[in-house]
Amino acid sequence: MKTHKIPHDLDLDLAKLAARKAAEAYGERFAEYNYKANWVRDDRVELSFEVMGKRLDGAMTVKPRQLDLELDVPFMFRPFQSKAISLIEREALSWIEKARKGELS
Template sequence: MKHAVEHSLDIPTARKAADKAFEAYSQEYAQYSPTANWSSDTHCDVTFTVKGIKLEGALDLLPGRIDMDLDVPFWARPFKGRALALVEREVREWVNKAERGEI
């Protein structure tokens, strides 16, 4: 299930916002050992570890939106929405800051 955060940024600024969002998320939720690996200018693979289980996902930067997806095991699907909501909150906050010219 993909989830999108809309924005009005160019791709380099959207990446800065995504980087800042992930940095903030990593500090606030360090217990989940989040990692981010940009494999291109527009695609980032992310991982989190929850209760010993590694969850994998991705951020894709597109014109006008940032797509987020998270692969979770079947037993953890009830928590997928909450996990995406936490990531979305950080991404949206930093996108808004970027749109105001604050980063």
């Protein structure tokens, strides 16, 4: 599983809050894909959803200067891997920007 790095310039607690908000937003956006998010530590969430009867699993770990995104994509979905990562990254960056502007609580 390859790790995709999403840079941020937030302090660690604010980055964790932004990641939590992003994970919640994924739940609303991807509800029809049986999306699940499980925080296994305060800095790591395991994500999963279903597409065409196949389960896709991943994780996002909050680090001091980046979010590490891992996505385990079955072979038949590899052509869509970059699109999935792009969607997740865009949502995370949106919440990072809201955090930077002081819009999170």
